[in-house]
Amino acid sequence: MMGCYVVGSAGGNEKVDFLKNNFGFDDAFNDKEENNLDSALKREGKITCVEDIADGLESAPDALVGLFHGKNVGKQLVKVSRDFE
Incomplete structure (x- = not known):
């Protein structure tokens, strides 16, 4: 709502869907299936760990x-x- 693009991580596809459909996250990924979290979190280099x-x-x-x-x-x-x- 303030110009932020919100990405979440969850431990299962159902939880990923819940983040996007119920909590309004712009995007989400399943951290149990993602082999490289660094690459999953890097959209245009704006996010750092x-x-x-x-x-x-x-x-x-x-x-x-x-x-x-x-x-x-x-x-x-x-x-x-x-x-x-």
């Missing part, structure tokens, strides 16, 4: 607490590296 990445398992508790205090900007992830040597 923002991720907040905490480094190391030891930073996970602080990252979780930060979620409840609004400290993250995007999707909160914790990067854990494994030493296989």
Whole structure:
């Protein structure tokens, strides 16, 4: 209504139809069937994905607490590296 083009994602075709037909989304896709979400979300390069990445398992508790205090900007992830040597 304010000039926005709204795209949703759902875990099933029935839910996708529900988003478009009942909630008025302009478009929607089934995230269970989409192999590449980056390409599904890129219509004219106007949408970007923002991720907040905490480094190391030891930073996970602080990252979780930060979620409840609004400290993250995007999707909160914790990067854990494994030493296989």
